[in-house]
Amino acid sequence: MTAAILLAAGESRRFAESCPDAFPWKSKLLVPLPDGRPVWRRSFDLLARSPTVRHIVVVTDEEAIRTEAESIGATVVLGGETRALSSLNGIEAAVGARTVVVHDAARPFATSSLLQRVLDATAEAVAAVPVIAATDTIKRCSSDEVKETLERSSLYHAQTPQAANRDALLAAMRAHPDATDEASALERSGESVRAVEGEATNRKITTFHDLEGLLRVENRTGLGYDVHRLVQGRPLVLGGVVVPFDRGLEGHSDADVVLHAATDALLGAASLGDIGAHFPNTDPACKDASSDRFLRHALDLVRAEGFQVANLDVTLLAEAPKIGPFVGAMRDSMASILEVESSRISVKATTHEGLGALGRGEGIAAFAIATLERWLPR
The missing domain is CATH 3.90.550.10 (Spore Coat Polysaccharide Biosynthesis Protein SpsA; Chain A)
Incomplete structure (x- = not known):
């Protein structure tokens, strides 16, 4: 034998x-x-x-x-x-x-x-x-x-x-x-x-x-957007960082527009729905929840599909407060959540030039673009 x-x-x-x-x-x-x-x-x-x-x-x-x-x-x-x-x-x-x-x-x-x-x-x-x-x-x-x-x-x-x-x-x-x-x-x-x-x-x-020659890299890109009204009596949380300000964002959770936009960008890149489908604003468990929970959940979902985060680019739209002093902390916060180097995270800010509700300082919005990659057999 x-x-x-x-x-x-x-x-x-x-x-x-x-x-x-x-x-x-x-x-x-x-x-x-x-x-x-x-x-x-x-x-x-x-x-x-x-x-x-x-x-x-x-x-x-x-x-x-x-x-x-x-x-x-x-x-x-x-x-x-x-x-x-x-x-x-x-x-x-x-x-x-x-x-x-x-x-x-x-x-x-x-x-x-x-x-x-x-x-x-x-x-x-x-x-x-x-x-x-x-x-x-x-x-x-x-x-x-x-x-x-x-x-x-x-x-x-x-x-x-x-x-x-x-x-x-x-x-x-x-x-x-x-x-x-x-x-x-x-x-x-x-x-x-x-x-x-x-x-x-x-x-x-x-x-x-x-x-070499046996695998190929598939890249996916997703776009996320979120906007919330500024109100009295709420802390302002952006990118997982508490930013000193006289008002905060209104929402069912902590209303972190940066992490919400980032969450939607990851889910969109992998065709996995949106943040509202996974965390509806009628769910009592999400009441005042920290939004890092949402982004970690999105990360788990995209990883289950074989994807890794290659890059995340965020743009904030806000008349006030000044975002520049907090950009480094936001990048580090999101890098920690996504388990990547801070060099893969970009945070920028601009005003709305006085135009519309955002230009009047009534709220803050954020855009996020996520790039995911995974290796597949050729």
């Missing part, structure tokens, strides 16, 4: 560190590919399609992967502190297998032809590894000094899937827990490993840049 082991236990640390701040997936294995499947599932399906593979062991610490893998009949075991120890956990779980094939989940572009070549070679040898010839000149260096140039005609890059006799591989991995792959553990144990032709397209996803 042949069992497959899918290694999906890496921390994705280098990937997460290389991602843009707004990129929603910090685990490379959960990123959706152009066909809609996440990276790990595409690798899993390669193994599942093989007529030779009878059982699959998934090695992972990721709960989302564990849940789905178990639902489709795979055995799931936890990863180890290193790749070698994770591989060992999977090999030990493949009880009853004569041959095991180990594949990195971060190589979702391996083909069925490659898998079969590796398995066919293992039928005639203890183990097999796919390799591709090195095309760059390779240097051996010490710190910042080049020691020698290696003869590249005999240098190859190793890939997965790698296959081997289970008993031989189990012994080798136990003896060499620092091995960087299965083939190297077998080599160090004195076993012969067959090299088979790999695939240049079988690239490993390690950093965000390895996804």
Whole structure:
């Protein structure tokens, strides 16, 4: 019997560190590919399609992967502190297998032809590894000094899937827990490993840049507007900041026109209705409520659709008070609510040049434009 082991236990640390701040997936294995499947599932399906593979062991610490893998009949075991120890956990779980094939989940572009070549070679040898010839000149260096140039005609890059006799591989991995792959553990144990032709397209996803050409960014823009009358006996709250003034804005909530306009801008960009639909002015729970609650709710909704806030631009229309001294605090307040840098928030103010009700100082209005972005498969 042949069992497959899918290694999906890496921390994705280098990937997460290389991602843009707004990129929603910090685990490379959960990123959706152009066909809609996440990276790990595409690798899993390669193994599942093989007529030779009878059982699959998934090695992972990721709960989302564990849940789905178990639902489709795979055995799931936890990863180890290193790749070698994770591989060992999977090999030990493949009880009853004569041959095991180990594949990195971060190589979702391996083909069925490659898998079969590796398995066919293992039928005639203890183990097999796919390799591709090195095309760059390779240097051996010490710190910042080049020691020698290696003869590249005999240098190859190793890939997965790698296959081997289970008993031989189990012994080798136990003896060499620092091995960087299965083939190297077998080599160090004195076993012969067959090299088979790999695939240049079988690239490993390690950093965000390895996804180049696989994802596209969708940008959405939304416009929000709100206006409230100025009245006596109410505090003036703008952008989550209390502004000293002799009057405040009248409304069911705290009547913060800045946060209301921003809320509508986010909802509009994601086609999720408006603030009145989510927080009607007849709802007693909204009576005198702080408007940061509304903006946080809008943020939760757009994030559920896969969006992140790229930018928010607000313009206040007010004859008085002077807004300039409070712009920095407003930007910081909204940045905190939206969990973005203050540099992504803009607040401006202008008067209405004495025209109409706003020009007479009877109220304050605000416009807001929100730009959202999300990554989608190409």
